[in-house]
Amino acid sequence: MTTTPPFTPPAPPAASPEERFQSLIGAGEKIEPRDWMPDAYRNTMIRQIAQHAHSEVIGQQPEGNWITRAPTLVRKAILIAKVQDEAGHGLYLYSAAETLGVSRHELTEMLHAGRQKYSSIFNYPTLTWADIGCIGWLVDGAAITNQVMLSRTSYGPYARAMVKICKEESFHQRQGYEIMLALVKGTEAQRAMAQDALNRWWWPSLVMFGPPDTDSPHTPESVAWGIKLETNDELRQRFIDTTVPQADHLGLTIPDAELRWNEERGHYDFGPIDWDDFWRVIRGDGPCNRERMAHKLAAWNEGAWVREAAQAHAAKRAARAAAPTPVSDSPVSDSPAGVQR
Ligand SMILES: [Fe+2]
Ligand SMILES: [Fe+2]
Numbered sequence: 320m321t322t323t324p325p326f327t328p329p330a331p332p333a334a335s336p337e338e339r340f341q342s343l344i345g346a347g348e349k350i351e352p353r354d355w356m357p358d359a360y361r362n363t364m365i366r367q368i369a370q371h372a373h374s375e376v377i378g379q380q381p382e383g384n385w386i387t388r389a390p391t392l393v394r395k396a397i398l399i400a401k402v403q404d405e406a407g408h409g410l411y412l413y414s415a416a417e418t419l420g421v422s423r424h425e426l427t428e429m430l431h432a433g434r435q436k437y438s439s440i441f442n443y444p445t446l447t448w449a450d451i452g453c454i455g456w457l458v459d460g461a462a463i464t465n466q467v468m469l470s471r472t473s474y475g476p477y478a479r480a481m482v483k484i485c486k487e488e489s490f491h492q493r494q495g496y497e498i499m500l501a502l503v504k505g506t507e508a509q510r511a512m513a514q515d516a517l518n519r520w521w522w523p524s525l526v527m528f529g530p531p532d533t534d535s536p537h538t539p540e541s542v543a544w545g546i547k548l549e550t551n552d553e554l555r556q557r558f559i560d561t562t563v564p565q566a567d568h569l570g571l572t573i574p575d576a577e578l579r580w581n582e583e584r585g586h587y588d589f590g591p592i593d594w595d596d597f598w599r600v601i602r603g604d605g606p607c608n609r610e611r612m613a614h615k616l617a618a619w620n621e622g623a624w625v626r627e628a629a630q631a632h633a634a635k636r637a638a639r640a641a642a643p644t645p646v647s648d649s650p651v652s653d654s655p656a657g658v659q660r
Contacts, residue, residue, distance in 0.1 A: 349475035442605035455495015473545030
């Protein structure tokens with residue numbers, strides 16, 4: 320007697336890489352380095368992560384400017400730790416970019432050649448100690464608003480980097496706010512210094528979210544690919560709604576005569592941003608653009624011998640580790656093979 324083999328339904332036609340990519344995005348899953356991705360997605364991610372990494376690195380300069388002049392030893396220790404965090408964020412992000420098939424060295428060279436950008440916010444000078452307060456409170460505050468959204472972005476290594484970075488950024492934001500709090504509780508001159516810094520940093524902080532949605536060519540594509548989950552204008556509004564009560568608590572005035580709570584919208588209304596001025600800074604003509612890049616290039620050139628020495632050391636260690644363990648009749652050492660003490 321013969322038995323009929325069980326019926327096996329035909330396998331569905333294999334999904335194309337493009338369909339699989341779109342279905343991962345649609346399901347809210349992460350795209351990982353091993354996954355197929357459209358070239359335009361890969362290039363967008365490289366551009367965005369690199370710009371973010373460069374911003375962390377260049378962003379050390381305006382604050383580093385105050386390490387030697389911090390008003391107390393405690394403030395100095397905190398500022399050194401914060402600047403060091405920013406360097407770490409940069410390295411972390413270059414590593415995330417490298418998973419897309421580009422090297423940190425190539426990205427650095429593109430920055431130096433002016434082919435990649437960093438955030439324009441770092442092209443403003445830090446004139447007083449209150450600027451260090453405003454950078455933490457407003458600049459790191461704006462960065463967090465954007466980065467909390469990016470911790471859910473579709474590219475896995477970038478999203479995971481954001482989780483760690485956001486934890487440190489929230490410390491940065493609080494330390495900046497605490498500097499402002501100390502200043503507004505101080506003398507009349509210190510309160511004036513705090514207000515002056517807010518006047519100078521408020522509008523550039525709002526610009527950090529990028530151009531208005533109506534003028535933002537990359538936004539629709541980035542939203543479709545799950546890179547951006549909220550638009551520039553939505554994030555900017557959230558930042559304003561969070562920050563205005565903080566300024567009220569400090570007793571400082573936000574330099575915007577049109578700023579007022581809109582009961583109907585459930586948000587603050589605010590005045591128009593002078594985009595012409597900001598485009599000038601973005602195009603390279605801000606107060607510190609040349610100085611920042613000159614300093615970056617000088618540090619890179621002066622550090623060439625350190626990179627060469629580190630590479631030579633790594634090559635030596637690799638050669639030692641690859642060499643066969645010498646046979647010897649001398650007493651057994653407790654040092655593992657290939658490890659030099
Ligand atoms: Fe950072
Ligand atoms: Fe930060």
